[in-house]
Amino acid sequence: MNTANDLLELQQIDLDILRNRKLLDNLPEASNLQLIRNQQKELARKTTKITGLLKDQYIESDENDQKKSALTTKAQEINNANATLSDYRLIQSNNAELDRIAKRVEKIDFLQKSVDAEILRLEELRDKSNQIKESLDAREAVLLNELKERVESLKTEVANLAARREALVEQLPPDLYEQYRISCKQHAHIGVGKLEGRSCSGCGVELQQSQLDILRRGEDISRCPVCKRLLVVRK
Ligand SMILES: [Zn+2]
Numbered sequence: 553m554n555t556a557n558d559l560l561e562l563q564q565i566d567l568d569i570l571r572n573r574k575l576l577d578n579l580p581e582a583s584n585l586q587l588i589r590n591q592q593k594e595l596a597r598k599t600t601k602i603t604g605l606l607k608d609q610y611i612e613s614d615e616n617d618q619k620k621s622a623l624t625t626k627a628q629e630i631n632n633a634n635a636t637l638s639d640y641r642l643i644q645s646n647n648a649e650l651d652r653i654a655k656r657v658e659k660i661d662f663l664q665k666s667v668d669a670e671i672l673r674l675e676e677l678r679d680k681s682n683q684i685k686e687s688l689d690a691r692e693a694v695l696l697n698e699l700k701e702r703v704e705s706l707k708t709e710v711a712n713l714a715a716r717r718e719a720l721v722e723q724l725p726p727d728l729y730e731q732y733r734i735s736c737k738q739h740a741h742i743g744v745g746k747l748e749g750r751s752c753s754g755c756g757v758e759l760q761q762s763q764l765d766i767l768r769r770g771e772d773i774s775r776c777p778v779c780k781r782l783l784v785v786r787k
Pocket residue numbers: 745752753754755756757776777778779780781
């Protein structure tokens with residue numbers, strides 16, 4: 553068992569766990585889903601407005617129908633009465649009333665035309681909104697599924713890393729692990745460096761010959777004279 557290797561693997565695992573956790577908090581799948589949900593909300597708001605306007609138009613249309621039907625009935629009654637009347641003045645007065653009724657019916661027909669046009673326009677808008685809703689709902693389902701799968705896979709990865717980490721910590725001398733832990737806290741999660749050529753991989757600084765000589769004469773795991781991180785001199 554190689555302690556220096558274990559230490560470097562522990563460092564890599566800790567960085568991987570950190571990266572995965574950050575990713576979990578910031579998944580692009582989650583932002584895409586949020587985007588769709590905002591669109592769904594906005595569409596629902598518009599659809600509610602369209603439905604309300606449509607309801608008003610239906611009510612107005614029904615009222616026009618009722619008014620027209622009442623006027624038609626009334627005209628029918630006057631016509632029936634006229635057929636039995638012989639009083640010329642009465643017939644004339646009834647005919648004047650029939651004219652007024654005809655004008656009112658004409659006016660209702662005229663108003664109803666714009667109601668019909670508005671109903672048509674709103675129904676088209678409603679149908680279009682329903683189509684958009686269907687496609688947004690389908691997209692949401694896909695994204696939700698993608699997000700769940702991604703979260704699941706990242707969580708499994710983190711769990712596997714954590715298990716491997718536990719085994720490594722078990723293998724390391726407790727004192728070294730404690731030094732690593734403190735060094736990580738002091739150096740933004742990178743507690744251990746590697747001597748690569750003449751440089752410490754932790755701080756990237758090229759060491760002086762005298763510093764290198766001291767390190768090479770010493771232990772496999774030492775300290776970087778510059779950044780003070782744990783330094784794996786040789787594996
Ligand atoms: Zn260093």
